[in-house]
Amino acid sequence: xxxxxxxxxxxxxxxxxxxxxYPGWFFIPAAVIYVVLFLVPTFASLYFSLTRWxxxxxxxxxxxxxxxxxxxPFLIKGLINTVLYAAITSALKVVLGLLLAVLLTSQIAxxxxxxxxxxxxxxxxxxxxxxxxxxxMHPTNGMINEGLAxxxxxxxxxxxxxNLALFSVALVxxxxxxxxxxxxxxxxxxxxxxxxxxxARIDGATRLQNFFYITLPLxxxxxxxxxxxxxxxxxxxxxxxxxxxxxxPGFASDTVASVIxxxxxxxxxxxxxxxxxxxxxxxxxxxxxLTMLLNRKEGHE
Amino acid sequence: xxTTTRRTMLAGFSAGLLAMTALTGAAWAQSINLTYLIxxxxxxxxxxxxxxxSFEAANPDINIDIxxxxxxxxxxxxxKTRLATSSMTDIFRYNSGSLFQAINxxxxxxxxxxxxxxxxxxxxxxxxxxxxxxxxRGAPMGxxxxxxxxxxxxxxxxxxxxxxxxxxxxxxxxEKVKAAGKVAVAQTYGDxxxxxxxxxxxxxxxxxxxPDFAANYTxxxxxxxxxxVAMRGFEKLQAVFDAGYLNEDFGAAKYDDGLRxxxxxxxxxxxxxxxxxxxxxxxxxxxxxNVGFFAQPGDDAAKNGLTVWMPDGLYIPQTTSNLDxxxxxxxxxxxxxxxxxxxxxxxxxxxxxxxxxxLPDDVPPAVTDMLPYFAEGGQNGPALEFLSPIKGPALEQxxxxxxxxxxxxxxxxxLYDEDVRKQAQQLGLPGW
Numbered sequence: 001x002x003x004x005x006x007x008x009x010x011x012x013x014x015x016x017x018x019x020x021x022y023p024g025w026f027f028i029p030a031a032v033i034y035v036v037l038f039l040v041p042t043f044a045s046l047y048f049s050l051t052r053w054x055x056x057x058x059x060x061x062x063x064x065x066x067x068x069x070x071x072x073p074f075l076i077k078g079l080i081n082t083v084l085y086a087a088i089t090s091a092l093k094v095v096l097g098l099l100l101a102v103l104l105t106s107q108i109a110x111x112x113x114x115x116x117x118x119x120x121x122x123x124x125x126x127x128x129x130x131x132x133x134x135x136x137m138h139p140t141n142g143m144i145n146e147g148l149a150x151x152x153x154x155x156x157x158x159x160x161x162x163n164l165a166l167f168s169v170a171l172v173x174x175x176x177x178x179x180x181x182x183x184x185x186x187x188x189x190x191x192x193x194x195x196x197x198x199x200a201r202i203d204g205a206t207r208l209q210n211f212f213y214i215t216l217p218l219x220x221x222x223x224x225x226x227x228x229x230x231x232x233x234x235x236x237x238x239x240x241x242x243x244x245x246x247x248x249p250g251f252a253s254d255t256v257a258s259v260i261x262x263x264x265x266x267x268x269x270x271x272x273x274x275x276x277x278x279x280x281x282x283x284x285x286x287x288x289x290l291t292m293l294l295n296r297k298e299g300h301e
Numbered sequence: 302x303x304t305t306t307r308r309t310m311l312a313g314f315s316a317g318l319l320a321m322t323a324l325t326g327a328a329w330a331q332s333i334n335l336t337y338l339i340x341x342x343x344x345x346x347x348x349x350x351x352x353x354x355s356f357e358a359a360n361p362d363i364n365i366d367i368x369x370x371x372x373x374x375x376x377x378x379x380x381k382t383r384l385a386t387s388s389m390t391d392i393f394r395y396n397s398g399s400l401f402q403a404i405n406x407x408x409x410x411x412x413x414x415x416x417x418x419x420x421x422x423x424x425x426x427x428x429x430x431x432x433x434x435x436x437x438r439g440a441p442m443g444x445x446x447x448x449x450x451x452x453x454x455x456x457x458x459x460x461x462x463x464x465x466x467x468x469x470x471x472x473x474x475x476e477k478v479k480a481a482g483k484v485a486v487a488q489t490y491g492d493x494x495x496x497x498x499x500x501x502x503x504x505x506x507x508x509x510x511x512p513d514f515a516a517n518y519t520x521x522x523x524x525x526x527x528x529x530v531a532m533r534g535f536e537k538l539q540a541v542f543d544a545g546y547l548n549e550d551f552g553a554a555k556y557d558d559g560l561r562x563x564x565x566x567x568x569x570x571x572x573x574x575x576x577x578x579x580x581x582x583x584x585x586x587x588x589x590x591n592v593g594f595f596a597q598p599g600d601d602a603a604k605n606g607l608t609v610w611m612p613d614g615l616y617i618p619q620t621t622s623n624l625d626x627x628x629x630x631x632x633x634x635x636x637x638x639x640x641x642x643x644x645x646x647x648x649x650x651x652x653x654x655x656x657x658x659x660l661p662d663d664v665p666p667a668v669t670d671m672l673p674y675f676a677e678g679g680q681n682g683p684a685l686e687f688l689s690p691i692k693g694p695a696l697e698q699x700x701x702x703x704x705x706x707x708x709x710x711x712x713x714x715x716l717y718d719e720d721v722r723k724q725a726q727q728l729g730l731p732g733w
Binding site: 052054055056059068073138139140141157159160161162246247248249250251252262264265266267268271 | 374375377378381382384385403405408409490493549550552553694695698699701702705707708716719720723724726727729
C-alpha cells in the first residue's frame with residue numbers, strides 16, 4: 001500500500017504510460033495540418049461572423065450579423081423546412097430501410113442483385129440525381145406526369161407547387177439515401193444470433209411476431225445509427241435542394257443551408273459566415289440531445 | 302491576419318509564376334502575353350475570340366489568352382476573390398453600374414479617364430463605370446440593351462393587333478391572344494432571373510412620373526411598398542398571372558423555352574432584355590424576322606419609353622504587369638474597329654456606346670424596333686441598378702412568388718423593401 005502510494009506520488013507508472021513510442025517532433029506535421037486546416041479556419045470564421053466583410057476589407061460590427069440573420073424574413077420558414085425535411089427523410093429511411101433489409105436478408109431469388117440495385121443510387125452524384133429528377137418531374141413534359149396522364153391522372157407540379165416542392169425533394173433524397181440505411185440494417189439483422197429465431201419457432205411465433213419481438217428490438221443499434229446519420233444529413237441538406245429547386249418556387253423550399261448560400265452569393269460574406277455558426281449551433285442543439293436519448297434507451301434494454 | 306498571410310503566400314506564388322513567364326517571354330523575343338477574363342457563354346466567347354483575333358492581327362507583338370469564368374453571382378465572387386488576392390488577369394470583362402461599385406474600383410482598377418479614346422465614349426456609359434472619386438475606370442464592351450417585351454409578329458399580324466403604348470392596350474391584346482387559344486405571355490420561372498423583367502423594365506415609367514425616385518430610394522426615403530408608381534411593376538406581374546395569360550409550365554420553363562415560344566409563335570409576348578436577340582439569331586436564324594420588340598407600356602401613352610441597361614465594361618486591374626499593352630487592347634475594343642469585330646462575331650443586338658460605331662443595314666426587326674427609342678427625340682432612361690448602388694438580391698425569388706400567385710403584389714413589394722434595407726446596410730450607406 002505505502003509502496004504503491006509512493007510510486008504514485010512519484011508519478012512513475014503514469015509517466016511510463018504517458019510515454020509514447022514516437023518522439024515529439026513526429027507529431028509536428030499532423031499538428032501543423034490540423035492547425036492550418038481546422039483550427040485557423042474555425043477561429044477565422046468565428047471572427048468574420050462578427051464583421052461586415054466584403055473580401056477586400058472587414059469592419060467589426062459585433063453581433064449585428066446574427067441579429068440580421070435572425071431577422072431574415074425566410075429564416076423561420078427555412079428553419080421549419082430544415083427540421084421537417086430532416087424528420088421526413090430520416091423517418092422514411094428508417095422505415096423503408098428496415099423493410100428492405102428484412103426483405104433482402106430473407107431467402108429470395110436474386111438477392112445479391114437486388115441488394116446492389118437498392119445500393120446503387122447512393123453511389124450516384126447528388127447533383128446528377130437532382131438534375132435527372134428535375135427533368136422527370138417537369139409539370140408538362142416530365143416522364144412522371146406523362147405516365148400519370150396515361151392512367152388518366154393529372155399529375156401535380158412536383159417542383160413548382162409551393163406546397164409540394166419540399167416534399168418532392170425529400171422523396172428524391174429518400175430514394176437516393178435509403179440504400180445506405182438498408183446496408184446498415186442488413187449488417188444489424190445479420191448479426192442477430194440465430195438462436196432467438198429458433199427458440200421463437202419452437203414457441204410457435206409467427207413471422208410478424210418474429211419481426212416485432214426479435215428483429216426490431218435487436219436491431220436498435222442500427223436504428224440509432226440510421227436515425228442520427230440521416231437526421232444530421234437532412235439538417236445540413238443543400239446540394240439536392242439547390243440542384244432541384246434553388247429554394248424555390250419563391251422561398252417555398254428554402255432550408256437554413258440554402259439561405260446561407262444565398263447570402264454568400266449576394267456578397268454578404270460576414271452574414272453568411274454568421275449563418276454557418278447558427279447552423280452549427282442548431283445541429284449541435286438538436287443532435288446531441290437526440291443521441292443521448294437514443295443511447296440511454298439502448299442502455300435500458 | 303489570415304487574409305494577410307494568404308495574400309502574401311499568393312503574391313509569392315504569382316511572383317514565381319511571373320518570373321517563369323518572364324523567362325519564357327525572353328525566349329520568344331519581344332512578344333507580350335496578356336490574359337483576358339470573360340464570363341462563359343457561347344456568344345460571349347465568340348465575340349471575345351473575334352476581338353482578340355482582330356487585335357492580334359493589327360498588333361503582332363501582343364498575344365492574348367482568353368480565360369472564362371462562370372456568370373451570375375458565382376462569377377461575381379470569383380472576380381472579387383481574384384482582385385482581393387492580386388491574381389486578376391491583365392484585362393477583364395465585368396458588369397457596370399451597381400455591381401461595378403461593389404468591386405472597389407478606386408482601390409483595384411487602373412484609372413482610364415485620361416485615355417484619348419474616352420472622347421468618343423458616350424457619357425451615359427461613362428457614368429456607370431465612374432468610381433466614387435469621379436475617375437472613369439472602364440471602357441464599353443458590347444451594345445446597350447433595353448428591358449421590354451419581345452412579341453411574335455406572326456401572331457400580331459394574324460390577329461390584327463398593334464403595338465401597345467399603354468398597359469391597358471397591352472392587356473387588351475393579351476385577351477385577344479388568349480381568346481384565339483394561344484399563350485399570351487411566356488414566363489420562364491425555371492430560370493428565376495427572368496422573372497424580374499416586368500418590375501425592372503417598368504422603371505422608365507417610374508422615373509417619368511417621379512424623376513427623383515432613384516435618389517430618394519438610395520437615401521432610404523422612397524420605397525417600393527409605399528410608392529404607388531413604383532409598385533405598379535409588381536402589380537403588372539401579378540395582373541398577367543391573375544388573368545391566366547401565362548404558359549402552363551411557367552414555373553418550370555427556362556429562358557431558352559421563352560425564346561423558342563416567342564420565336565415560333567407559341568406565345569405572343571416574352572418580357573426580356575434585348576441581349577436575347579443574339580441568342581434568337583443563333584438558335585432560330587430562320588425565325589428572327591418573326592420577332593419584334595417594344596418597351597414596357599406605362600399608364601400614359603405620351604410618356605412611353607424604354608428602360609435601358611448599359612453593357613459590361615472592360616477593366617484593367619492595378620496589378621497588371623503589362624499596362625501599356627492592356628491599354629492598347631482596351632482602346633481597340635472601344636474603337637469603331639472594335640464595334641465591327643463584335644458585330645461580325647455576334648450580330649448586332651443594339652446600339653454601341655462609342656461615337657462613330659454604326660449598325661449594319663440588315664439588323665433583325667427586334668433591333669430595328671429598339672432604335673427609335675435611342676434616336677433623336679426618343680425616350681429612354683437607365684434602369685434603376687445604374688442609378689443606385691442598391692439592388693436587393695432576393696428580387697428574383699420575390700418576383701417568382703408574385704408572378705405565380707403565391708404572394709400578392711403589395712406584399713412582394715414590402716418584402717423587397719426589407720431585402721433592399723439589408724443590401725444598403727451591408728454597403729454602409731447613410732440613412733439606413
